Amino acid sequence: MTEPMPKGYSPRLYNQDLGPLPQKWTWYNIFAFWMSDVHSVGGYVFAASLFALGLASWQVLIALLVGICIIQVIANLLAKPSQQAAVPYPVICRLAFGVFGANIPAVIRGLIAVAWYGVQTYLASSALIIVVLRFFPQMSVYAESQFAGLSYLGWFGFLALWVVQAAVFWTGMDSIRRFIDWAGPVVYAVMFLLAGWIVWKAGWANISFTLSEKSLTGWEAFSQVIMATALVVSYFSGPTLNFGDFSRYCRSMSEVRRGNFWGLPVNFLAFSLVTVVIVSGTLPVFGEMLHDPIATVARIDNNVAVLLGAFAFVTATIGINIVANFVSPAFDFANVAPSKISWRVGGMIAAVASIFITPWNLFNNPQVIHYTLDVLAAFIGPLFGILLVDYYLIKKQQIDVDALFNDGPTGRYWYNGGVNYTAVKALILATLAGIAITFIPALQPMANFAWFTGCFLGGGLFFLFARHSQAHEGVTMSTAVPG
Structure with missing residues (x-):
């Protein structure tokens, strides 16, 4: 049932999604939010890439810790105004930019989210297609013909995941919270199983925490540590900017800070270490180093393991897409015209727009990326x-x-x-x-x-x-x- 608009509020600035809401989230919900954000195919590849810079493992760990601790501090700082007022990021932007000027930072963040929503959906669909071809090789005939730069099989995978994500989003924020509460732990369980299998097959002696053949020293090493730290901050800058969209639901700032501690430095470090163990072990096990977790899972000679692994990583990508690239533009676009665009409508605008930017063409051009x-x-x-x-x-x-x-x-x-x-x-x-x-x-x-x-x-x-x-x-x- 629609509640009456508070006295003195303008319909040009208010709807129930943008106004103050009950604050029921605990630290675990924030921890789960960051797990969903970190545990993705993109996060896996990014973490592995840091260990391939030619640095010693302890130098990489320093860069990881410094970078993620910077993000933790910034997340705590940006969380406070939204938690304090129980309103999302675009509404908080009104403090600095004005009640209408806030549409500028809101739309900027919304457009960024649209682009990444499309790219992440494409990455997850690629993983889904690998599994489909594993069990139904005759479907490969549909991978030969293309439309708008994507094969028919690619369109099937992309639209299938597009619909699943839209369905999860449409059920509302409470359902999204429940989804991310279990998605992160599920990915961890599969990753630990995969890491254990890799170590068992390769032998611990063949596991290295350095994924590069070259070794940097002196100023070169120091500059790479600084660059790696900057890359960590840049990688997490998007979801951190609109972190208020989630901290607004928290009971207190102490809950937010606790969730950020476990979700950022502790979680990211653990995820990165497990990632490098898996990637390092693929060389002795498969004869080549695989940086894509889905490609790694697809090489396992066990159909149940392939299904379980693919399900986990597709779930992970759906999780990050919803929390980082669906919720954000939903609030951002609703902020432009609250009386006409609800949170759900704002999210669907972003989802539809993500198709028309043809994210596969964007992603497949390294220079453009x-x-x-x-x-x-x-x-x-x-x-x-x-x-x-x-x-x-x-x-x-x-x-x-x-x-x-x-x-x-x-x-x-x-x-x-x-x-x-x-x-x-x-x-x-x-x-x-x-x-x-x-x-x-x-x-x-x-x-x-x-x-x-x-x-x-x-x-x-x-x-x-x-x-x-x-x-x-x-x-x-x-x-x-x-x-």
């Missing part, structure tokens, strides 16, 4: 800096919840026509700097650090501009929720 990652980091970094500076330094951790849904010119977050041009200016300048780093050859060595550049530049510029702006005042209204 490379530039896409760096450009996206150039947009995301400044948003982190602006949001953190605004909440902690400008607003002093105070939020006027009612004003977040007030579109009147006297509203606290109205600024100038509903837009805070101070934040927009800082975002544009910092993003342009990040894009310049990506495309100007002389600045290419800094490309892997685009997130850090954007974050510090965006936050710094915003702070300097805001100091001279009368638009930013301390929240003194009685409806403010203190930090």
Whole structure:
């Protein structure tokens, strides 16, 4: 049953999905969220790639720990305003960007999620096709003809997973929470079984925690450690930016911090170690090093094991897609027109859009993927800096919840026509700097650090501009929720 709109709230800014909701989640739900985010085919390949940089295993572990601890700190910082006000990321953006200006960071994050939703669905469908061909080799005839760059069999796998993900999403946030609560542990169980089988077949003496033939020392090794740390931060920057979409449901910040501790440094380190054991063992067992977990599972001469492994990794990819790339644009697009776009409709807009970008063509072009990652980091970094500076330094951790849904010119977050041009200016300048780093050859060595550049530049510029702006005042209204 639809509840009446709170008095003074504007239908241009409010619907039940965007407004404050009951906070029932515990630390385990946050832990499970991060398990779903980490435990994917993409996460597996990414973790393995860090051990192939030519670094000693202890150097890789240092990079992993430093990078993921940076993410943990940032996740805790970004979680607080949403947990405090019980509202999602795009609504929190109204503090810094204005009640209508918030659509800028919301749409940016939403479009990024659409692209990755398509890519992750394609990756999972590729895994599904491997299993289909294992049991039904006669289906290979449908892999020969193509439409829009994808085989007919590829379309079958992609659309099958597209429908499954949409069905899980449509059941609502409570069902999504229940899904991710068991998805992460299931993947761990299968990975431990797979690692045990690999070690048994290869012998522990043949397992190495270095996946590269070259060995770096001195300054080369140090610079690679720094780069690996930056890669970890960039990899997790997307879901961390809109982490408030999930922290809003938590009972307290202590629950959030506990969940982040187990879900980020502890979970990511454990997942990475198990991953490198499996990848390292594929060389003596299969005669070649396999970085794709689905390809590894498909080589096992046991149909039950293949089915179990494929189910686990497809489930994992569905999990990360829903939490990182479905929920986010659902809130982001709903924020644009709350009276017309519900959370479910926003999510389906993202899902449909993911088909039309033909993600398989995007993913199969390494140069496009490379530039896409760096450009996206150039947009995301400044948003982190602006949001953190605004909440902690400008607003002093105070939020006027009612004003977040007030579109009147006297509203606290109205600024100038509903837009805070101070934040927009800082975002544009910092993003342009990040894009310049990506495309100007002389600045290419800094490309892997685009997130850090954007974050510090965006936050710094915003702070300097805001100091001279009368638009930013301390929240003194009685409806403010203190930090």
